[in-house]
Amino acid sequence: MDISGTSCGRFAKELDAIDERIVLNVMVMDDGASLETLNSFRRQLGLGPSKNLISSGKPVSTPTPAGDCSNSDGCQHQPAENNDLTRTPHGGSVAESSPDQLHTPDAYQGNRALSRNRAADIPDDVNCRLWITGLPPHCTVQDLLQVIRGVGPIYATHIVPPSINETAPESSIHTSAASLTFFTVADTEKFLSKYHPFVVQGYSTTVIRHRIKTRPLEINGQSRVLVIKGPPAIVNPDHLNRAFTQLWNVRFNTDFIEHRPGKESSEIVWGFGSFRAQAQAGYVLLNRHFSGRVVVQYGDDPCA
Structure with missing residues (x-):
């Protein structure tokens, strides 16, 4: 079925058009697979392959306590x-x-x-x-x-x-x-x-x-749970999953998803496995790319 004229099709085209040249530090991992990922993005930027994990791309700011891996x-x-x-x-x-x-x-x-x-x-x-x-x-x-x-x-x-x-x-x-x-x-x-x-x-x-010690970090209202509200064409589990995995290459686990669809506006409560580099990255990216159309807030962690 041709969906190009539907809201889903427009959203798909929109995703394809958004800053494909951005390299995100949140998806760069310190292993063999990560270097392949980094080099694939360097090719998109017209750069040669790298032998290390230093990226010339635009990073997502993600504060990290010392000792965190x-x-x-x-x-x-x-x-x-x-x-x-x-x-x-x-x-x-x-x-x-x-x-x-x-x-x-x-x-x-x-x-x-x-x-x-x-x-x-x-x-x-x-x-x-x-x-x-x-x-x-x-x-x-x-x-x-x-x-x-x-x-x-x-x-x-x-x-x-x-x-x-x-x-x-x-x-x-x-x-x-x-x-x-x-x-x-x-x-x-x-x-x-x-x-x-x-x-x-x-x-x-x-x-x-754990042997690798991690310092405490101020919560400041942050959590691994995102509450996402906006147009159904955007705020949809399938479309957001595509954005996270295919467009932004965010690596994540999902604990739970609650989807409340609506005609004019939908809501998703997405419980990630981690705040670090998962919910945190989603919060930054959604606000960056869908500013004015989608409202993203941190929700309550059921573990609290």
């Missing part, structure tokens, strides 16, 4: 790759480790050359980032976050799936793990004091402070 959080539709290192359940990689070492936070080495992979120089008791092991094998961000209630808004989440080694089964890790970061120390402490143990789908987990 949550920019790697999320994106079920575009997983990161690391071809020369062994994946660990701690959000990073090590070259060679024993099974016991892989279950400890110190096993995560990551890329120490990156500032976001270096721990903030803060005491353990003000570290807002937690490490959760023993989660269900097929645990999703939604499975994790729906258990958390009455604590505080979530800054970032990242699920690490099981690591199955077919050639050395004894080294396999059959459960998932996750990093969970709150905005504030108070909310981090509230989580630790409330859940003894933290149970997800019948799996009793172990929760410790």
